[in-house]
Amino acid sequence: MSETIQTTPLNRVHREAGARMVPFAGWDMPVQYTSVVDEHMAVRTKAGLFDVSHMGEVEVRGRGALDFLQHVTSNDVSRLAPGRIQYSALTTPQGTFVDDLLVYKLGEDDYLLVINAGNTPKDVAWLQGHARGWDVDVADVSPRWCQIALQGPKAEGILASMTATALAGMKYYGFERGEVASVSCLISRTGYTGEDGFELYAASEHAEHLWHGVLAAGASAGLVPAGLAARDTLRLEAKMALYGNDIDETTTVLEADLAWILKLEKGQFLGRDALLAQKAEGLTRRLVGFETEGRAVARHGYEAAYGGKVVGQVTSGSFAPFLKKNIGLAYLPVELGVPGTRFDVVIRGRPEPAVVVPTPFYKRPR
Amino acid sequence: MVPSDRRYTKEHEWVQVSSGTATIGITDFAQGELGDIVYVEAPEVGKTVAAGDVLGTIESVKAVSELYAPISGSVTEVNTALTQAPETLNRDPHGAGWICKMSVGSPSELEGLMDAAAYAAMVGV
Numbered sequence: 001m002s003e004t005i006q007t008t009p010l011n012r013v014h015r016e017a018g019a020r021m022v023p024f025a026g027w028d029m030p031v032q033y034t035s036v037v038d039e040h041m042a043v044r045t046k047a048g049l050f051d052v053s054h055m056g057e058v059e060v061r062g063r064g065a066l067d068f069l070q071h072v073t074s075n076d077v078s079r080l081a082p083g084r085i086q087y088s089a090l091t092t093p094q095g096t097f098v099d100d101l102l103v104y105k106l107g108e109d110d111y112l113l114v115i116n117a118g119n120t121p122k123d124v125a126w127l128q129g130h131a132r133g134w135d136v137d138v139a140d141v142s143p144r145w146c147q148i149a150l151q152g153p154k155a156e157g158i159l160a161s162m163t164a165t166a167l168a169g170m171k172y173y174g175f176e177r178g179e180v181a182s183v184s185c186l187i188s189r190t191g192y193t194g195e196d197g198f199e200l201y202a203a204s205e206h207a208e209h210l211w212h213g214v215l216a217a218g219a220s221a222g223l224v225p226a227g228l229a230a231r232d233t234l235r236l237e238a239k240m241a242l243y244g245n246d247i248d249e250t251t252t253v254l255e256a257d258l259a260w261i262l263k264l265e266k267g268q269f270l271g272r273d274a275l276l277a278q279k280a281e282g283l284t285r286r287l288v289g290f291e292t293e294g295r296a297v298a299r300h301g302y303e304a305a306y307g308g309k310v311v312g313q314v315t316s317g318s319f320a321p322f323l324k325k326n327i328g329l330a331y332l333p334v335e336l337g338v339p340g341t342r343f344d345v346v347i348r349g350r351p352e353p354a355v356v357v358p359t360p361f362y363k364r365p366r
Numbered sequence: 367m368v369p370s371d372r373r374y375t376k377e378h379e380w381v382q383v384s385s386g387t388a389t390i391g392i393t394d395f396a397q398g399e400l401g402d403i404v405y406v407e408a409p410e411v412g413k414t415v416a417a418g419d420v421l422g423t424i425e426s427v428k429a430v431s432e433l434y435a436p437i438s439g440s441v442t443e444v445n446t447a448l449t450q451a452p453e454t455l456n457r458d459p460h461g462a463g464w465i466c467k468m469s470v471g472s473p474s475e476l477e478g479l480m481d482a483a484a485y486a487a488m489v490g491v
Contacts, residue, residue, distance in 0.1 A: 020401075035456075036427045037402040229401065229428050295405040295449075297425050319404040319427050348423065 008053035009146045009207035017225060024228055025118030025244075027054040032227040039230035040321040043193050046222035047152030049214055050231055052192075052199070053207065056120030056142045058113040058127060064135035065109045072130055072270055073103065074253050076263035080105040085173040085190060088261050090115075090123060091271035095252040095278060099123050100243055102190065104175060112186075114147075116243045130270070146207035150214055150223075151197030151234075153364075158218040159198055163187070172196075181213030192231060194238025194362055236327065237320050237362035239289055245300050246287060246315040246329055254278055255331065257287045285312060288337040289359035290328050290345075292317075294352045298328040298345040305344040305351055306336055314345060320361060327361050328354075367394045367491070369460050373436070373476055374485035380460065381436040381479065383470060388437060391464040392424065392455065395489045400426040403455045408444040408466055415439065415468075417475050422465065424455070436479060438471035 006027045014021060019030035030051065032039060042048045060069060069077045075088035082105050090098035099119045104112040115123045124140045131138045150159060160167050165178030165187055175188040183206040191197040202210055215223060232242070241247045247256045254262065254275060264276060292298050298317035303310045317328030328345070336343060339358045344351035368374075372382035378396035382389045397403065407423040415421060415435040422433040444466045448454060455463035470476075480488065 031428070032401060035402050233427060295425075296407065296423075297405065297430065299430065319425075321402075321427065 006054070008051055009204045010051045010053060010148075010211055013208055013211055014051065014225075019225070019227060022228070025054065025116070027117055029054060030225070030227040031229045033225045036227070036229040036233060037321045039224060039226035040233050042222060042224045043152045043195055043226060043230065043234055044322045045153065046224075047150060047154040047158055047197075047218055048193075048224055048226035048230065049211070049218070050149040050151065050226050050228075051146075051211070052149050052231075053146040053204070054117035055147055056115040056117060056123065056140065057145045057147075057201070058115060058124060059139045059141050060111040060113060060127070060136060061109060061139075062134075062136040063109055065111055068131060068134035068136045069103060069111060070266060070269055071134070072127065073101070074263065074269065074271065074275075075103070075261045076266040077103060077105075077111075078266065082107050083174055083176065085175060085188060086261075087173075089253050089258065090126065091253065091269070091275075092249060093270055093274060095254070095271035095274035096249045097243065097247045097251060097253070097256070098126050098249065100241060100247060104186075104188070119243060144204060145201050146204045146210070147199055147201050148207070148211055148214065149191055149193075149197060149199045150218070151191045151193040151195050151226075152223075153196060154218065154221040154223065155195070155197040158214065158221050158223055159187070162213060162217045167198075181210055181217075183210050183213075185210070192240055193234035194240070194360065195234070195364055233318050233321055236316050236318055236329070237322060237360070239329070239360040241287075242316060251287070251331070252278060254283055255285055255287060283334050285331045286334050286337045287315065287329055288332050288356050289361055290330055290343075290354045291357050292326045292328070292345055292352055292354045294347075295326070296347045296352055297326050298330075298347060298352070298354065303346040304330045304332055304354070305346055310346075311336060311343070317345075323361055327357075332356070367460070368482045368486040368489075370482040372460075373479035373481060375434065375436045375479055376488065377434045378489075379434060379436045381476070383473075383476060386470055387442065388439065388468045388470050389464050390421070390433075390436060390466050390468060392433065392459055393485070393489075394459045395491065396431075397456050397459045397463070400424060400429060400431055402427045403452045406448040406452050406455060406465060408448065409441045411441050411444060413441045415441070433465060435468070437468065437475040439468040440471070441466050441468050443467040
């Protein structure tokens, strides 16, 4: 880990806008501009703009790129067509998470991986360490890119006013190259909020121009800048995993309830044997969603108890601003991880009633 | 915004004494740091505390924070309006967002707390 805190190309913009800045994963990031609840609600009902330039980007190129990515990730990269994106896991030999990531197929033998900011040095070392013998080049290009996320039901309309790229036909988890506010971008229909939206990747030197351009274009539609706090509550309502909270090197892809990014039939890959064995033996615990009935909020690290015994741990928890209730994720024994099961979360030494609920907590209307 | 009619702790509580009763809350700076407050766990009426004891808990969307007793005494009243409208603490931390009232066990303890100027200097406002 580097000692000095890193800044995105938009750091000055956030400070001038009066954002509250906090250290996050080694980066100086805006946690909120006005109010996490207001920013959250803007994304659910109109649109919000996030600086996510801290995310890492890694190019994987060469004749062995596909085979290499099949080896190090859990999803089936051979199913990915150019212009499409896949959510996946970088897996350890134990079937746990080195990281979760997006895999972009830019072209044949040409992929872009988008990884978590705090994991970037670890992931790059992991990928380069495993790349030997695969006829592949792995390059950390994170500093070259800025990334901003335009999220919310108004996102398409706002972006359409700034680009000639046809957005209406763009599918979720698809991308195009195009110009936005005269800046060359990779326009990706992805996000971490549970809403429709776009993530724009551009050269770092254009970050300010792009940010101000999108904000201005969206002002009349109610677009506001939004911080990491809203990003966290939005992703939790949509039950999207947060590395370091819900998933890490101690949790397997199966335990994380992410079997849909696990393609055991694709052939050998890191962690496959361990995951096959775990599937055959049966899981002992699984990540599930819950609600608490009281006003106290269950938070990361709190214990889950059943019949007075500690049976698991809360990995994420928050007041959900759109749903207006307290929600969370916890690893529970599989026999308890059934919607309707009542258990307790231990909050400041007191058991507080909780109930397992189906997830996602929030699903956007289509 | 640091009212001069009360005293402050380094934990960002304020205490205002009037006719032997102390009203307690958290400062505007504190509510700003916490962000949107969603739950205030106030002490029970009758609870007796020493200065520095935990009086209650304040939860925002982002974080959980303890409320410490600025002085010794016993709790005589809690602001029940915060149960239904915890956001009052964000809107009016020095007024309608008061959290509880206490008897003043030892008036000399107030002398050890910061005045408005000292608190303002500490938080840099």
